[in-house]
Amino acid sequence: DAGITQSPRYKITETGRQVTLMCHQTWSHSYMFWYRQDLGHGLRLIYYSAAADITDKGEVPDGYVVSRSKTENFPLTLESATRSQTSVYFCASSQGQGYGYTFGSGTRLTVV
Amino acid sequence: TQLLEQSPQFLSIQEGENLTVYCNSSSVFSSLQWYRQEPGEGPVLLVTVVTGGEVKKLKRLTFQFGDARKDSSLHITAAQPGDTGLYLCAGEYGNKLVFGAGTILRVKS
Numbered sequence: 001d002a003g004i005t006q007s008p009r010y011k012i013t014e015t016g017r018q019v020t021l022m023c024h025q026t027w028s029h030s031y032m033f034w035y036r037q038d039l040g041h042g043l044r045l046i047y048y049s050a051a052a053d054i055t056d057k058g059e060v061p062d063g064y065v066v067s068r069s070k071t072e073n074f075p076l077t078l079e080s081a082t083r084s085q086t087s088v089y090f091c092a093s094s095q096g097q098g099y100g101y102t103f104g105s106g107t108r109l110t111v112v
Numbered sequence: 113t114q115l116l117e118q119s120p121q122f123l124s125i126q127e128g129e130n131l132t133v134y135c136n137s138s139s140v141f142s143s144l145q146w147y148r149q150e151p152g153e154g155p156v157l158l159v160t161v162v163t164g165g166e167v168k169k170l171k172r173l174t175f176q177f178g179d180a181r182k183d184s185s186l187h188i189t190a191a192q193p194g195d196t197g198l199y200l201c202a203g204e205y206g207n208k209l210v211f212g213a214g215t216i217l218r219v220k221s
Contacts (some may be wrong), residue, residue, distance in 0.1 A: 031207055043155075043200070043211040050207065058208070090154050097207050098143050098162055103154030
């Protein structure tokens with residue numbers, strides 16, 4: 001199906017573990033983004049990518065790593081999960097400036 | 113750091129009432145976007161406004177971009193229970209979006 005898919009939808013992990021959240025889009029959009037959504041903070045940008053092999057930090061990048069070897073995939077890795085990274089994570093894609101974002105359904109991550 | 117202040121944070125109204133949500137900033141944005149989010153789902157784009165002073169209508173929803181491209185408003189006429197949700201404004205700068213904290217709208221029948 002066309003669209004933007006995130007997996008898993010729900011994940012529980014332990015403090016200190018590495019976890020990777022997957023994001024796949026089928027439109028060949030150049031831009032992809034990772035946001036986290038927390039009560040009281042709204043949506044905050046973690047990392048973004050303008051094209052394959054081009055990534056850049058957003059507002060809250062510490063503790064996260066991204067890669068983009070193919071246009072359609074943009075995985076987000078928490079190298080050593082902490083409780084403060086408990087959140088809902090959203091991936092989004094866009095054609096570019098002025099086009100708006102298309103968001104995935106999110107991954108709810110709990111770090112215990 | 114670009115900041116967007118959205119108000120009110122929460123709005124509970126009766127079906128048929130009108131309402132306005134505001135989004136303000138001291139920064140200039142290349143566009144202002146409005147999204148609606150339902151529980152358990154990602155935000156869905158409603159509209160993008162690009163030109164200062166621009167007004168766009170989407171059925172009962174009217175969106176306006178301020179002349180200086182720093183603020184925007186969303187007006188809903190005759191709200192329906194189906195309008196219930198979280199409304200988010202987002203300002204675009206350099207191909208990135210900064211989001212307001214959102215307005216939770218509840219429309220009671």
